[in-house]
Amino acid sequence: MKWCRFDTGNGPSYGIIEGDTVVQVEGTPFGDYSKTERTQPLGSTKLLVPVIPPTFYAAGINYPEHVTWAANMRGEEPNLPTKADVGYRAINALVAQDEPIVVPKDATEQVQYEGELVVVIGKECRNVTQDEALDYVLGYTIGNDVSERTWQRGDRTLWRAKNTDTFKPMGPWIVTGLNPDDFHVRIILSGRVVGEYDVKSAIFGVREYISEMSRYMTLVPGDVLWMGTDGATENMKDGDVVEVEISDIGTLRNAVAWEK
Amino acid sequence: MKWCRFDTGNGPSYGIIEGDTVVQVEGTPFGDYSKTERTQPLGSTKLLVPVIPPTFYAAGINYPEHVTWAANMRGEEPNLPTKADVGYRAINALVAQDEPIVVPKDATEQVQYEGELVVVIGKECRNVTQDEALDYVLGYTIGNDVSERTWQRGDRTLWRAKNTDTFKPMGPWIVTGLNPDDFHVRIILSGRVVGEYDVKSAIFGVREYISEMSRYMTLVPGDVLWMGTDGATENMKDGDVVEVEISDIGTLRNAVAWEK
Numbered sequence: 001m002k003w004c005r006f007d008t009g010n011g012p013s014y015g016i017i018e019g020d021t022v023v024q025v026e027g028t029p030f031g032d033y034s035k036t037e038r039t040q041p042l043g044s045t046k047l048l049v050p051v052i053p054p055t056f057y058a059a060g061i062n063y064p065e066h067v068t069w070a071a072n073m074r075g076e077e078p079n080l081p082t083k084a085d086v087g088y089r090a091i092n093a094l095v096a097q098d099e100p101i102v103v104p105k106d107a108t109e110q111v112q113y114e115g116e117l118v119v120v121i122g123k124e125c126r127n128v129t130q131d132e133a134l135d136y137v138l139g140y141t142i143g144n145d146v147s148e149r150t151w152q153r154g155d156r157t158l159w160r161a162k163n164t165d166t167f168k169p170m171g172p173w174i175v176t177g178l179n180p181d182d183f184h185v186r187i188i189l190s191g192r193v194v195g196e197y198d199v200k201s202a203i204f205g206v207r208e209y210i211s212e213m214s215r216y217m218t219l220v221p222g223d224v225l226w227m228g229t230d231g232a233t234e235n236m237k238d239g240d241v242v243e244v245e246i247s248d249i250g251t252l253r254n255a256v257a258w259e260k
Numbered sequence: 261m262k263w264c265r266f267d268t269g270n271g272p273s274y275g276i277i278e279g280d281t282v283v284q285v286e287g288t289p290f291g292d293y294s295k296t297e298r299t300q301p302l303g304s305t306k307l308l309v310p311v312i313p314p315t316f317y318a319a320g321i322n323y324p325e326h327v328t329w330a331a332n333m334r335g336e337e338p339n340l341p342t343k344a345d346v347g348y349r350a351i352n353a354l355v356a357q358d359e360p361i362v363v364p365k366d367a368t369e370q371v372q373y374e375g376e377l378v379v380v381i382g383k384e385c386r387n388v389t390q391d392e393a394l395d396y397v398l399g400y401t402i403g404n405d406v407s408e409r410t411w412q413r414g415d416r417t418l419w420r421a422k423n424t425d426t427f428k429p430m431g432p433w434i435v436t437g438l439n440p441d442d443f444h445v446r447i448i449l450s451g452r453v454v455g456e457y458d459v460k461s462a463i464f465g466v467r468e469y470i471s472e473m474s475r476y477m478t479l480v481p482g483d484v485l486w487m488g489t490d491g492a493t494e495n496m497k498d499g500d501v502v503e504v505e506i507s508d509i510g511t512l513r514n515a516v517a518w519e520k
Contacts, residue, residue: 052314055350060417085416088348090315092477104476126425156345157320160476165386216364216420217352 003029003139004173007046008038017042017173029138029174030122030221047097050141050174051120053224056094058145059209060087062202062228069232074153084204084212089145089226090163097172100257101242104164107148111236111256114145114229115187115244117199119206120174121223125214133210136219139176140183142244142252143226144169147233169254170224178248180206188243189234197230199246263289263399264433267306268298277302277433289398289434290382290481307357310401310434311380313484316354318405318422319469320347322462322488329492334413344464344472349405349486350423357432360517361502364424367408371496371516374405374489375447375504377459379466380434381483385474393470396479399436400443402504402512403486404429407493429514430484438508440466448503449494457490459506 002017014029015022020042027033061067061081071078095101103111122138146168151161162168183199199205204212209225236242238258245251262277274289275282282305287293321327321341331338355361363371382398406428411421422428443459459465464472469485496502498518505511 054312055352081416083415086419087417088350088419090348090477092315092480155343156341157347159346159348159473164476165478213419216424217350218425220352 001139001176002173003050003176004045005048005050007048012048015045047172049094049096049170050172051222051224052091052094053222054220055223056089056091057213057223058087058089058226059084059202059204059228062204063197063230064201064203065197065231066229081203084209086209086213086225087158089168090159092165093163093168095166095169095254097169098253098255099169100166100255101144101146101169101236102166103148103238103256103258105259107258108150109235109237110149112147112149112233113187113189113236113242113244114147114233115185115195116143116145116229117180117183117185117227117246118143118170119180119210119225119227121210121219121225122221124218124220125210126218128211128214130207130211133207133214134180136210137206138221139174140178140180140246140249141171141174142246142249143224144242144244144252144254145226145229169252171252172250175249182248184247185230186245188245189236190240190242194234195229195231199227201230202227261399261436262433263310263436264305265308265310267308272308275305307432309354309356309430310432311482311484312351312354313482314480315483316349316351317473317483318347318349318486319344319462319464319488322464323457323490324461324463325457325491326489327463341463344469346469346473346485347418349428350419352425353423353428355426355429355514357429358513358515359429360426360515361404361406361429361496362426363408363498363516363518365519367518368410369495369497370409372407372409372493373447373449373454373496373502373504374407374493375445375455376403376405376489377440377443377445377487377506378403378430379440379470379485379487381479381485382481384478384480385470386478388471388474390467390471393467393474394440396470397466398481399434400438400440400506400509401431401434402506402509403484404502404504404512404514405486405489429512431512432510435509442507443509444507445490446505448505449496450500450502454494455489455491459487461490462487
Protein backbone atom coordinates (compact mmCIF):
# COMPACT_ATOMS: atom_id res chain seq x y z
CA MET A 1 0.00 0.00 0.00
CA LYS A 2 1.19 3.48 -0.90
CA TRP A 3 0.36 6.29 1.56
CA CYS A 4 0.74 9.97 0.76
CA ARG A 5 -0.05 13.27 2.45
CA PHE A 6 -1.35 15.97 0.16
CA ASP A 7 -2.82 19.44 -0.03
CA THR A 8 -6.60 19.20 -0.52
CA GLY A 9 -6.85 22.95 -1.15
CA ASN A 10 -8.49 23.01 2.26
CA GLY A 11 -5.67 21.75 4.47
CA PRO A 12 -3.54 18.59 4.45
CA SER A 13 -4.96 15.08 4.29
CA TYR A 14 -3.61 11.57 4.08
CA GLY A 15 -4.36 9.64 0.93
CA ILE A 16 -3.86 6.21 -0.58
CA ILE A 17 -2.35 6.05 -4.05
CA GLU A 18 -4.02 3.50 -6.37
CA GLY A 19 -2.39 3.50 -9.78
CA ASP A 20 -2.51 7.13 -10.94
CA THR A 21 -5.23 8.14 -8.49
CA VAL A 22 -5.09 9.55 -4.97
CA VAL A 23 -7.98 8.44 -2.76
CA GLN A 24 -8.52 10.84 0.14
CA VAL A 25 -8.66 9.17 3.53
CA GLU A 26 -10.29 10.16 6.81
CA GLY A 27 -7.84 9.37 9.61
CA THR A 28 -4.18 8.46 9.35
CA PRO A 29 -2.04 5.43 8.48
CA PHE A 30 -1.14 5.23 12.18
CA GLY A 31 -4.65 4.50 13.45
CA ASP A 32 -8.21 4.08 12.22
CA TYR A 33 -8.91 5.34 8.76
CA SER A 34 -11.47 4.97 5.99
CA LYS A 35 -11.35 5.80 2.32
CA THR A 36 -13.62 8.61 1.16
CA GLU A 37 -15.34 9.08 -2.19
CA ARG A 38 -12.97 11.95 -3.00
CA THR A 39 -10.27 11.09 -5.54
CA GLN A 40 -7.94 13.09 -7.74
CA PRO A 41 -5.24 12.36 -10.33
CA LEU A 42 -1.80 11.82 -8.78
CA GLY A 43 -0.25 13.94 -11.53
CA SER A 44 -2.09 17.09 -10.46
CA THR A 45 -1.79 16.45 -6.70
CA LYS A 46 0.42 18.69 -4.56
CA LEU A 47 2.23 16.12 -2.43
CA LEU A 48 3.34 17.16 1.07
CA VAL A 49 6.04 15.68 3.28
CA PRO A 50 4.43 12.24 3.92
CA VAL A 51 4.66 12.51 7.72
CA ILE A 52 5.69 15.21 10.21
CA PRO A 53 7.68 13.15 12.70
CA PRO A 54 7.42 13.70 16.47
CA THR A 55 11.13 12.82 16.59
CA PHE A 56 13.40 12.84 13.53
CA TYR A 57 16.19 10.27 13.94
CA ALA A 58 19.17 9.85 11.62
CA ALA A 59 21.73 7.05 11.69
CA GLY A 60 24.42 9.35 10.32
CA ILE A 61 27.58 7.47 9.32
CA ASN A 62 26.35 3.94 8.67
CA TYR A 63 27.87 2.62 5.41
CA PRO A 64 31.52 1.54 5.07
CA GLU A 65 32.32 3.25 1.76
CA HIS A 66 30.89 6.58 2.91
CA VAL A 67 32.89 6.44 6.16
CA THR A 68 36.07 5.67 4.24
CA TRP A 69 35.43 8.41 1.69
CA ALA A 70 34.69 11.01 4.40
CA ALA A 71 37.81 10.04 6.39
CA ASN A 72 39.97 10.31 3.28
CA MET A 73 38.58 13.80 2.65
CA ARG A 74 39.73 14.80 6.14
CA GLY A 75 43.09 13.03 5.73
CA GLU A 76 42.23 10.61 8.54
CA GLU A 77 42.03 6.85 8.95
CA PRO A 78 38.47 5.53 8.55
CA ASN A 79 36.89 4.77 11.91
CA LEU A 80 33.84 2.52 11.53
CA PRO A 81 31.16 2.96 14.21
CA THR A 82 31.02 0.05 16.65
CA LYS A 83 27.52 0.79 17.99
CA ALA A 84 24.19 1.89 16.50
CA ASP A 85 24.35 5.37 18.09
CA VAL A 86 21.62 7.49 16.54
CA GLY A 87 21.54 11.24 15.79
CA TYR A 88 18.83 13.80 15.09
CA ARG A 89 17.61 16.09 12.34
CA ALA A 90 15.02 18.89 12.53
CA ILE A 91 11.45 19.42 11.33
CA ASN A 92 12.04 22.95 9.98
CA ALA A 93 14.29 21.54 7.26
CA LEU A 94 11.74 19.14 5.72
CA VAL A 95 10.48 19.78 2.20
CA ALA A 96 8.33 17.62 -0.08
CA GLN A 97 8.61 16.17 -3.56
CA ASP A 98 9.41 18.84 -6.19
CA GLU A 99 10.04 21.59 -3.63
CA PRO A 100 13.39 23.35 -4.11
CA ILE A 101 16.46 22.96 -1.95
CA VAL A 102 17.30 26.62 -1.28
CA VAL A 103 20.96 27.21 -0.45
CA PRO A 104 21.78 30.30 1.68
CA LYS A 105 24.01 32.98 0.22
CA ASP A 106 26.79 32.39 2.73
CA ALA A 107 27.12 28.66 2.00
CA THR A 108 30.23 27.46 0.19
CA GLU A 109 30.04 25.45 -3.03
CA GLN A 110 30.26 22.24 -0.94
CA VAL A 111 26.53 21.58 -0.66
CA GLN A 112 26.03 17.86 -1.26
CA TYR A 113 23.23 15.27 -1.47
CA GLU A 114 23.00 12.10 0.60
CA GLY A 115 20.35 9.70 -0.70
CA GLU A 116 18.88 7.56 2.07
CA LEU A 117 16.25 5.02 3.00
CA VAL A 118 13.75 6.40 5.55
CA VAL A 119 11.98 4.07 7.98
CA VAL A 120 8.58 5.25 9.26
CA ILE A 121 7.55 3.88 12.66
CA GLY A 122 3.92 2.68 12.75
CA LYS A 123 3.36 1.56 16.34
CA GLU A 124 4.67 2.57 19.75
CA CYS A 125 7.61 0.40 20.70
CA ARG A 126 10.00 0.05 23.63
CA ASN A 127 12.46 -2.78 24.31
CA VAL A 128 11.89 -4.80 21.16
CA THR A 129 14.20 -7.49 19.82
CA GLN A 130 15.73 -7.39 16.34
CA ASP A 131 13.32 -10.18 15.34
CA GLU A 132 10.33 -8.09 16.42
CA ALA A 133 11.59 -4.73 15.12
CA LEU A 134 10.00 -4.73 11.67
CA ASP A 135 6.54 -5.37 13.20
CA TYR A 136 6.68 -1.73 14.40
CA VAL A 137 7.47 -0.27 10.98
CA LEU A 138 4.63 1.25 8.95
CA GLY A 139 6.68 1.47 5.77
CA TYR A 140 9.49 3.18 3.92
CA THR A 141 10.09 6.44 2.12
CA ILE A 142 13.11 8.33 0.75
CA GLY A 143 15.25 11.13 2.19
CA ASN A 144 17.98 13.43 0.92
CA ASP A 145 20.25 14.46 3.82
CA VAL A 146 21.56 17.64 2.16
CA SER A 147 24.77 18.79 3.86
CA GLU A 148 27.01 21.87 3.69
CA ARG A 149 30.40 20.23 4.25
CA THR A 150 32.37 23.26 5.50
CA TRP A 151 29.75 23.93 8.18
CA GLN A 152 29.65 20.21 8.95
CA ARG A 153 33.39 20.26 9.64
CA GLY A 154 33.61 23.69 11.32
CA ASP A 155 30.53 24.13 13.52
CA ARG A 156 30.21 22.61 16.97
CA THR A 157 26.97 20.85 15.97
CA LEU A 158 25.21 19.87 12.74
CA TRP A 159 22.55 22.59 13.07
CA ARG A 160 22.93 24.60 9.84
CA ALA A 161 25.13 22.06 7.99
CA LYS A 162 22.24 19.60 7.99
CA ASN A 163 19.14 21.51 9.18
CA THR A 164 18.98 24.75 7.23
CA ASP A 165 15.40 25.23 5.94
CA THR A 166 14.80 22.97 2.86
CA PHE A 167 17.88 20.77 3.50
CA LYS A 168 15.78 17.68 4.28
CA PRO A 169 13.67 16.61 1.29
CA MET A 170 11.51 13.60 2.21
CA GLY A 171 8.97 11.67 0.15
CA PRO A 172 7.28 11.27 -2.20
CA TRP A 173 5.16 8.70 -0.31
CA ILE A 174 5.35 5.81 2.16
CA VAL A 175 5.21 2.25 0.84
CA THR A 176 4.19 -0.61 3.15
CA GLY A 177 4.82 -4.35 2.92
CA LEU A 178 8.41 -4.21 1.64
CA ASN A 179 11.57 -5.90 2.93
CA PRO A 180 14.39 -3.44 3.75
CA ASP A 181 17.01 -6.01 2.72
CA ASP A 182 15.85 -5.74 -0.89
CA PHE A 183 16.31 -2.00 -1.44
CA HIS A 184 18.75 -0.63 -3.99
CA VAL A 185 19.43 3.13 -3.93
CA ARG A 186 20.53 5.25 -6.91
CA ILE A 187 21.32 8.96 -6.77
CA ILE A 188 20.96 10.89 -10.02
CA LEU A 189 22.29 14.45 -10.35
CA SER A 190 20.85 16.30 -13.36
CA GLY A 191 20.49 13.06 -15.29
CA ARG A 192 23.84 11.48 -14.34
CA VAL A 193 24.00 8.53 -11.91
CA VAL A 194 26.42 9.72 -9.20
CA GLY A 195 26.02 6.92 -6.68
CA GLU A 196 24.31 3.63 -5.98
CA TYR A 197 24.33 1.07 -3.21
CA ASP A 198 22.38 -1.72 -1.56
CA VAL A 199 20.70 -0.87 1.75
CA LYS A 200 21.78 -4.24 3.11
CA SER A 201 25.45 -3.15 3.01
CA ALA A 202 24.76 -0.83 5.99
CA ILE A 203 26.97 -1.36 9.03
CA PHE A 204 23.83 -1.53 11.20
CA GLY A 205 20.51 -2.48 9.61
CA VAL A 206 16.96 -1.33 10.31
CA ARG A 207 16.32 -4.14 12.80
CA GLU A 208 19.50 -3.40 14.75
CA TYR A 209 18.80 0.34 14.96
CA ILE A 210 15.20 -0.05 16.09
CA SER A 211 16.05 -2.70 18.65
CA GLU A 212 18.99 -0.73 20.08
CA MET A 213 17.15 2.62 20.15
CA SER A 214 14.14 1.04 21.83
CA ARG A 215 16.28 -0.06 24.77
CA TYR A 216 16.35 3.59 25.90
CA MET A 217 13.61 5.45 24.10
CA THR A 218 9.98 4.91 23.22
CA LEU A 219 9.49 5.13 19.47
CA VAL A 220 6.05 6.43 18.52
CA PRO A 221 3.89 6.38 15.38
CA GLY A 222 5.27 8.80 12.81
CA ASP A 223 8.84 8.87 14.10
CA VAL A 224 11.25 8.54 11.20
CA LEU A 225 14.72 7.00 11.06
CA TRP A 226 17.00 8.00 8.18
CA MET A 227 19.46 5.17 7.56
CA GLY A 228 22.53 7.05 6.21
CA THR A 229 24.10 6.95 2.78
CA ASP A 230 26.95 5.05 1.13
CA GLY A 231 29.78 6.12 -1.13
CA ALA A 232 31.19 9.49 -2.14
CA THR A 233 29.01 12.56 -2.68
CA GLU A 234 29.42 15.54 -5.01
CA ASN A 235 28.62 19.24 -4.91
CA MET A 236 25.27 20.38 -6.29
CA LYS A 237 25.13 23.53 -8.40
CA ASP A 238 22.42 26.14 -8.84
CA GLY A 239 19.84 24.68 -11.23
CA ASP A 240 20.76 21.04 -10.64
CA VAL A 241 17.98 18.51 -10.11
CA VAL A 242 18.75 15.75 -7.63
CA GLU A 243 16.84 12.49 -7.63
CA VAL A 244 17.05 9.68 -5.10
CA GLU A 245 15.52 6.48 -6.45
CA ILE A 246 14.85 3.44 -4.29
CA SER A 247 13.63 0.23 -5.89
CA ASP A 248 9.94 -0.48 -5.18
CA ILE A 249 9.44 2.89 -3.45
CA GLY A 250 9.92 5.50 -6.18
CA THR A 251 11.94 8.66 -6.82
CA LEU A 252 12.36 11.74 -4.64
CA ARG A 253 13.12 14.72 -6.87
CA ASN A 254 14.16 18.27 -5.92
CA ALA A 255 15.74 21.16 -7.75
CA VAL A 256 18.60 23.14 -6.24
CA ALA A 257 18.32 26.93 -6.08
CA TRP A 258 21.03 29.15 -4.66
CA GLU A 259 19.74 32.24 -2.89
CA LYS A 260 20.55 35.34 -4.93
CA MET B 261 0.43 35.45 32.47
CA LYS B 262 1.04 31.84 33.48
CA TRP B 263 0.16 29.14 30.92
CA CYS B 264 -0.05 25.44 31.72
CA ARG B 265 -1.06 22.27 29.94
CA PHE B 266 -2.98 19.80 32.04
CA ASP B 267 -4.90 16.55 32.02
CA THR B 268 -8.64 17.27 32.06
CA GLY B 269 -9.44 13.59 32.64
CA ASN B 270 -10.68 13.72 29.07
CA GLY B 271 -7.47 14.59 27.21
CA PRO B 272 -4.97 17.44 27.50
CA SER B 273 -5.93 21.12 27.53
CA TYR B 274 -4.15 24.42 27.92
CA GLY B 275 -5.02 26.46 30.98
CA ILE B 276 -4.24 29.81 32.57
CA ILE B 277 -3.14 29.78 36.20
CA GLU B 278 -4.70 32.55 38.30
CA GLY B 279 -3.50 32.35 41.88
CA ASP B 280 -4.25 28.78 43.01
CA THR B 281 -6.76 28.11 40.25
CA VAL B 282 -6.41 26.67 36.75
CA VAL B 283 -8.85 28.14 34.23
CA GLN B 284 -9.36 25.82 31.27
CA VAL B 285 -8.89 27.46 27.89
CA GLU B 286 -10.24 26.67 24.41
CA GLY B 287 -7.40 27.10 21.93
CA THR B 288 -3.71 27.52 22.62
CA PRO B 289 -1.30 30.25 23.76
CA PHE B 290 0.03 30.31 20.18
CA GLY B 291 -3.19 31.48 18.53
CA ASP B 292 -6.75 32.38 19.34
CA TYR B 293 -8.02 31.25 22.70
CA SER B 294 -10.80 31.96 25.15
CA LYS B 295 -11.22 31.15 28.81
CA THR B 296 -13.96 28.68 29.66
CA GLU B 297 -16.12 28.48 32.79
CA ARG B 298 -14.25 25.33 33.84
CA THR B 299 -11.78 25.85 36.70
CA GLN B 300 -10.00 23.56 39.14
CA PRO B 301 -7.56 23.94 42.04
CA LEU B 302 -3.91 24.02 40.89
CA GLY B 303 -2.96 21.74 43.79
CA SER B 304 -5.07 18.86 42.49
CA THR B 305 -4.26 19.42 38.79
CA LYS B 306 -2.13 16.89 36.90
CA LEU B 307 0.24 19.19 35.02
CA LEU B 308 1.60 17.98 31.66
CA VAL B 309 4.70 19.08 29.77
CA PRO B 310 3.66 22.68 28.99
CA VAL B 311 4.28 22.36 25.25
CA ILE B 312 5.22 19.52 22.86
CA PRO B 313 7.76 21.30 20.64
CA PRO B 314 7.86 20.74 16.86
CA THR B 315 11.65 21.11 17.18
CA PHE B 316 13.51 20.83 20.48
CA TYR B 317 16.64 23.00 20.40
CA ALA B 318 19.36 23.05 23.08
CA ALA B 319 22.26 25.48 23.32
CA GLY B 320 24.46 22.85 24.98
CA ILE B 321 27.69 24.32 26.36
CA ASN B 322 26.87 27.99 26.90
CA TYR B 323 28.16 29.11 30.32
CA PRO B 324 31.85 29.70 31.09
CA GLU B 325 32.04 27.93 34.45
CA HIS B 326 30.31 24.81 33.10
CA VAL B 327 32.67 24.67 30.11
CA THR B 328 35.69 25.01 32.39
CA TRP B 329 34.39 22.39 34.83
CA ALA B 330 33.63 19.90 32.02
CA ALA B 331 37.05 20.43 30.42
CA ASN B 332 38.79 19.90 33.77
CA MET B 333 36.88 16.60 34.19
CA ARG B 334 38.30 15.46 30.86
CA GLY B 335 41.81 16.75 31.66
CA GLU B 336 41.58 19.25 28.79
CA GLU B 337 41.94 23.01 28.39
CA PRO B 338 38.57 24.79 28.40
CA ASN B 339 37.51 25.73 24.89
CA LEU B 340 34.76 28.37 24.92
CA PRO B 341 32.37 28.28 21.95
CA THR B 342 32.91 31.18 19.54
CA LYS B 343 29.52 30.90 17.80
CA ALA B 344 25.93 30.24 18.88
CA ASP B 345 25.80 26.77 17.29
CA VAL B 346 22.67 25.02 18.50
CA GLY B 347 22.00 21.34 19.22
CA TYR B 348 18.92 19.15 19.56
CA ARG B 349 17.10 17.06 22.12
CA ALA B 350 14.20 14.63 21.61
CA ILE B 351 10.47 14.59 22.40
CA ASN B 352 10.43 11.04 23.76
CA ALA B 353 12.52 12.13 26.74
CA LEU B 354 10.14 14.87 27.99
CA VAL B 355 8.41 14.43 31.34
CA ALA B 356 6.33 16.87 33.38
CA GLN B 357 6.38 18.31 36.88
CA ASP B 358 6.51 15.57 39.56
CA GLU B 359 7.06 12.74 37.07
CA PRO B 360 10.05 10.56 37.91
CA ILE B 361 13.40 10.52 36.13
CA VAL B 362 13.81 6.77 35.53
CA VAL B 363 17.45 5.71 35.14
CA PRO B 364 18.08 2.53 33.09
CA LYS B 365 19.74 -0.44 34.79
CA ASP B 366 22.85 -0.22 32.63
CA ALA B 367 23.59 3.44 33.41
CA THR B 368 26.61 4.22 35.58
CA GLU B 369 26.30 6.28 38.77
CA GLN B 370 27.19 9.41 36.75
CA VAL B 371 23.64 10.54 36.05
CA GLN B 372 23.56 14.31 36.60
CA TYR B 373 21.12 17.25 36.51
CA GLU B 374 21.56 20.40 34.44
CA GLY B 375 19.11 23.14 35.45
CA GLU B 376 18.26 25.43 32.53
CA LEU B 377 16.12 28.29 31.34
CA VAL B 378 13.78 27.24 28.51
CA VAL B 379 12.63 29.75 25.90
CA VAL B 380 9.28 29.03 24.22
CA ILE B 381 8.83 30.51 20.74
CA GLY B 382 5.43 32.16 20.23
CA LYS B 383 5.44 33.31 16.61
CA GLU B 384 7.00 32.12 13.37
CA CYS B 385 10.29 33.88 12.77
CA ARG B 386 13.02 33.89 10.17
CA ASN B 387 15.90 36.36 9.80
CA VAL B 388 15.24 38.46 12.87
CA THR B 389 17.73 40.82 14.50
CA GLN B 390 18.81 40.57 18.12
CA ASP B 391 16.69 43.64 18.88
CA GLU B 392 13.60 41.95 17.43
CA ALA B 393 14.25 38.47 18.84
CA LEU B 394 12.26 38.71 22.08
CA ASP B 395 9.13 39.78 20.16
CA TYR B 396 8.94 36.16 18.95
CA VAL B 397 9.10 34.62 22.42
CA LEU B 398 5.88 33.51 24.10
CA GLY B 399 7.48 33.04 27.50
CA TYR B 400 9.82 30.99 29.64
CA THR B 401 9.77 27.70 31.48
CA ILE B 402 12.33 25.45 33.18
CA GLY B 403 14.23 22.38 31.99
CA ASN B 404 16.47 19.74 33.53
CA ASP B 405 18.90 18.41 30.90
CA VAL B 406 19.59 15.09 32.68
CA SER B 407 22.80 13.52 31.36
CA GLU B 408 24.57 10.18 31.76
CA ARG B 409 28.20 11.34 31.62
CA THR B 410 29.88 8.07 30.59
CA TRP B 411 27.52 7.73 27.62
CA GLN B 412 28.03 11.44 26.86
CA ARG B 413 31.79 10.87 26.61
CA GLY B 414 31.74 7.44 24.95
CA ASP B 415 28.90 7.39 22.42
CA ARG B 416 29.20 8.92 18.94
CA THR B 417 26.11 11.10 19.57
CA LEU B 418 24.14 12.32 22.59
CA TRP B 419 21.21 9.99 21.94
CA ARG B 420 20.93 7.95 25.17
CA ALA B 421 23.20 10.20 27.28
CA LYS B 422 20.67 13.03 26.96
CA ASN B 423 17.52 11.54 25.42
CA THR B 424 16.71 8.36 27.30
CA ASP B 425 12.97 8.36 28.16
CA THR B 426 12.31 10.69 31.16
CA PHE B 427 15.71 12.46 30.90
CA LYS B 428 14.14 15.81 29.89
CA PRO B 429 11.86 17.16 32.64
CA MET B 430 10.25 20.43 31.49
CA GLY B 431 7.77 22.70 33.26
CA PRO B 432 5.87 23.33 35.42
CA TRP B 433 4.33 26.15 33.33
CA ILE B 434 5.20 28.96 30.91
CA VAL B 435 5.36 32.52 32.22
CA THR B 436 5.02 35.47 29.82
CA GLY B 437 6.10 39.10 30.15
CA LEU B 438 9.46 38.48 31.85
CA ASN B 439 12.96 39.73 30.96
CA PRO B 440 15.49 36.92 30.44
CA ASP B 441 18.30 39.11 31.80
CA ASP B 442 16.69 39.04 35.26
CA PHE B 443 16.58 35.27 35.80
CA HIS B 444 18.51 33.61 38.62
CA VAL B 445 18.68 29.80 38.60
CA ARG B 446 19.15 27.57 41.67
CA ILE B 447 19.46 23.79 41.61
CA ILE B 448 18.46 21.94 44.78
CA LEU B 449 19.27 18.25 45.22
CA SER B 450 17.27 16.62 48.02
CA GLY B 451 17.09 19.90 49.92
CA ARG B 452 20.72 21.01 49.37
CA VAL B 453 21.56 23.90 47.00
CA VAL B 454 24.10 22.37 44.60
CA GLY B 455 24.36 25.19 42.06
CA GLU B 456 23.18 28.66 41.22
CA TYR B 457 23.87 31.18 38.49
CA ASP B 458 22.51 34.19 36.63
CA VAL B 459 21.13 33.55 33.15
CA LYS B 460 22.80 36.75 31.94
CA SER B 461 26.25 35.18 32.47
CA ALA B 462 25.60 32.96 29.41
CA ILE B 463 28.21 33.17 26.65
CA PHE B 464 25.40 33.72 24.12
CA GLY B 465 22.07 35.10 25.32
CA VAL B 466 18.51 34.44 24.22
CA ARG B 467 18.54 37.30 21.68
CA GLU B 468 21.80 36.12 20.10
CA TYR B 469 20.65 32.52 19.79
CA ILE B 470 17.28 33.36 18.25
CA SER B 471 18.77 35.85 15.82
CA GLU B 472 21.56 33.50 14.74
CA MET B 473 19.32 30.42 14.42
CA SER B 474 16.76 32.38 12.42
CA ARG B 475 19.37 33.14 9.75
CA TYR B 476 19.09 29.53 8.61
CA MET B 477 15.93 28.07 10.06
CA THR B 478 12.32 29.08 10.51
CA LEU B 479 11.39 28.95 14.17
CA VAL B 480 7.71 28.12 14.71
CA PRO B 481 5.23 28.48 17.59
CA GLY B 482 5.96 25.91 20.29
CA ASP B 483 9.61 25.36 19.41
CA VAL B 484 11.70 25.38 22.57
CA LEU B 485 15.30 26.45 23.14
CA TRP B 486 17.08 25.20 26.25
CA MET B 487 19.80 27.67 27.17
CA GLY B 488 22.40 25.43 28.85
CA THR B 489 23.58 25.33 32.46
CA ASP B 490 26.41 26.86 34.43
CA GLY B 491 28.82 25.44 36.99
CA ALA B 492 29.65 21.92 38.15
CA THR B 493 27.03 19.18 38.40
CA GLU B 494 26.76 16.19 40.73
CA ASN B 495 25.50 12.63 40.52
CA MET B 496 21.89 11.97 41.48
CA LYS B 497 21.10 8.88 43.54
CA ASP B 498 18.04 6.65 43.65
CA GLY B 499 15.41 8.43 45.74
CA ASP B 500 16.87 11.92 45.28
CA VAL B 501 14.52 14.78 44.45
CA VAL B 502 15.94 17.40 42.09
CA GLU B 503 14.49 20.89 41.92
CA VAL B 504 15.34 23.63 39.44
CA GLU B 505 14.11 27.01 40.63
CA ILE B 506 14.10 30.11 38.44
CA SER B 507 13.13 33.47 39.92
CA ASP B 508 9.68 34.64 38.78
CA ILE B 509 8.97 31.35 36.98
CA GLY B 510 8.77 28.72 39.71
CA THR B 511 10.27 25.33 40.56
CA LEU B 512 10.53 22.21 38.41
CA ARG B 513 10.62 19.17 40.70
CA ASN B 514 11.29 15.52 39.83
CA ALA B 515 12.24 12.45 41.83
CA VAL B 516 14.98 10.09 40.64
CA ALA B 517 14.21 6.37 40.43
CA TRP B 518 16.74 3.79 39.28
CA GLU B 519 15.26 0.90 37.37
CA LYS B 520 15.39 -2.26 39.47
